[in-house]
Amino acid sequence: MFRLVPRRARLHGHSYSRERILSQKFHNDRTLVEELTCRGFIANVTRPHELNSHLEKCPRTVYAGIDPTAKSLHAGHLIPLLCLLHFQLRGNNIVALIGGATGLVGDPSGRLTERELSDAAQVEFNASKLTAAIGRFFSQAAVYAAARGSTQRSAIPEVQVLNNITWLKDLNLLDFLRSTGTHYRVNQMIARDSVRTRMSAQQGINFTEFTYQLLQAYDYYELYRTRGCTVQIGGSDQWGNILSGLELINKGRLGRVTVAEQSEEKGFALTTPLLTTSSGEKFGKSAGNAIWLDESLSSYLDFYQFFLRTTDADVVKYLKMFTLLPVEEIESIVKDHESRPEHRIAQRILAEEVTSLVHGEDGLCAAKVATEVLFGTDYSSLRADQIIRSLCNDPRLAFCSEDEMFTELLPNLAALYGLLPSKSAARQLVLAGGLYVNNTPVCDPRLRLTRDCLLDGRVAIVRAGKDRHLVLVSK
Numbered sequence: 001m002f003r004l005v006p007r008r009a010r011l012h013g014h015s016y017s018r019e020r021i022l023s024q025k026f027h028n029d030r031t032l033v034e035e036l037t038c039r040g041f042i043a044n045v046t047r048p049h050e051l052n053s054h055l056e057k058c059p060r061t062v063y064a065g066i067d068p069t070a071k072s073l074h075a076g077h078l079i080p081l082l083c084l085l086h087f088q089l090r091g092n093n094i095v096a097l098i099g100g101a102t103g104l105v106g107d108p109s110g111r112l113t114e115r116e117l118s119d120a121a122q123v124e125f126n127a128s129k130l131t132a133a134i135g136r137f138f139s140q141a142a143v144y145a146a147a148r149g150s151t152q153r154s155a156i157p158e159v160q161v162l163n164n165i166t167w168l169k170d171l172n173l174l175d176f177l178r179s180t181g182t183h184y185r186v187n188q189m190i191a192r193d194s195v196r197t198r199m200s201a202q203q204g205i206n207f208t209e210f211t212y213q214l215l216q217a218y219d220y221y222e223l224y225r226t227r228g229c230t231v232q233i234g235g236s237d238q239w240g241n242i243l244s245g246l247e248l249i250n251k252g253r254l255g256r257v258t259v260a261e262q263s264e265e266k267g268f269a270l271t272t273p274l275l276t277t278s279s280g281e282k283f284g285k286s287a288g289n290a291i292w293l294d295e296s297l298s299s300y301l302d303f304y305q306f307f308l309r310t311t312d313a314d315v316v317k318y319l320k321m322f323t324l325l326p327v328e329e330i331e332s333i334v335k336d337h338e339s340r341p342e343h344r345i346a347q348r349i350l351a352e353e354v355t356s357l358v359h360g361e362d363g364l365c366a367a368k369v370a371t372e373v374l375f376g377t378d379y380s381s382l383r384a385d386q387i388i389r390s391l392c393n394d395p396r397l398a399f400c401s402e403d404e405m406f407t408e409l410l411p412n413l414a415a416l417y418g419l420l421p422s423k424s425a426a427r428q429l430v431l432a433g434g435l436y437v438n439n440t441p442v443c444d445p446r447l448r449l450t451r452d453c454l455l456d457g458r459v460a461i462v463r464a465g466k467d468r469h470l471v472l473v474s475k
Helices: 032-038 048-057 075-089 120-147 173-179 186-191 193-200 212-227 236-251 259-263 300-308 312-322 327-339 345-375 384-390 402-407 410-416 423-431
Strands: 008-011 014-017 061-066 093-098 160-163 229-235 268-272 397-400 435-437 459-464 468-474
Touching: 032 048, 032 075, 048 268, 061 075, 061 212, 075 093, 075 120, 075 229, 075 268, 075 312, 093 120, 093 212, 120 160, 120 345, 186 193, 193 212, 193 236, 212 229, 212 236, 229 236, 236 268, 300 345, 312 327, 312 345, 327 345, 345 384, 345 468, 384 459, 384 468, 402 468, 410 423, 410 435, 410 459, 423 435
Parallel strands: 061 093, 061 229, 093 160, 229 268, 397 468
Antiparallel strands: 008 014, 435 459, 459 468
16 A cells, blocks of 8 residues: 655645555556546547556556657646656556657647758757656656655666667668558558648648658557567557557567467557647647746746646646546545635645656745745745745846945846836836835835845845835845
8 A cells, every 4th residue: 555644734724635545556446547547648548458457467568759849848748757657656667768760750740730840959959858857757756656655666667768769760761661661551541630630731741741650650669579568658649650550560570470469469559638728728838838847947936836827627637637646535625625716725736746746845845935935925934045946047036246235225226137127117116105125115215225124134025016026135
């Protein structure tokens, strides 16, 4: 059984336990497929009953592909990564496959227009960054799971991060056509959703994109042949590509194959839903900007706040998918939330759990401190080092010399560091009663800061109006 050490988090006067009892079978002896279905991870799956039996016999190898279209993972990647994590926690071997080769071709899935070919050097750079990022994610996920008693860290198989450039870069075209191309019929390839959608569009589809499904199929076949990989996970737009891989595995197996093996279907496909918010926006996008898992691109605060802003319509779905809280406990949380929705209990637990999963307890602490700095009213318990760490890489954090901090007029500092457009605008805001330092209204436009009015003797939190902030720190 998984054991969680009770710990209470006070949410607007309400004491609620973040950590719960988990079991290695995730309650009620559900199979992995049942658990994934219950949590909303499965859009489509081939032969689910056979897959259950297949997984219960012994540890299996499962993979998901990740395109190197950016140098960092973003929130949308949490879906396949957490799906892999559930397999890993059941003792299966997991592979994250970076498309260093297929990224040079471009996946037409889910696109109505032709993808611009990526620069080879950029793809290679992105692939190296993603390799490290995936390793960090699963390392932190193991800490998250172990802290909640879900498993011993030493018992979790290590994630393998591979790059398909390894086997595709030297693949001979003639050999590829003879060994792979002969197993496919063009009419079936055209029928795939990714191809059919593009062919109906004005721009059509070029031959390079058309062959993408064969390259992805070859990846699955290569992992099946060399690593015994029998399950591929992908987004629902990858269903046709994954089926192409199963086709190659079943038609193109090398070596001596018995009659019994010829009649037995090999390999499985599992796709996750393409997640959108209740308003129809693509998950992980905020005003056109991705929420990154790299704190240098999306701060701890921004990551935490992204999940804290989840709507009531989406919070149940996200709790099931993005946390390891038992489904039964999530249902209890939601009932409590619905009785007092103004406390946003479900959203706070979601934000805490996901931030802890991705950034650890230190990251969660930093996010909560930053939230208190920018949205709280009581700064008495905050320390300078906490504030500085919590706002690392945040443009609202500014360092200035002691001489500047204590000799320059406060309105001038507000203008100098970009809180207000000019010194005159800052002085006018003071006269209008709209400028604050450490939540105290500034009444004198000629006010200078002193050490005793700073937090911990170093920090001044300057606020203009309701929600514009500047955090000044003396060097």
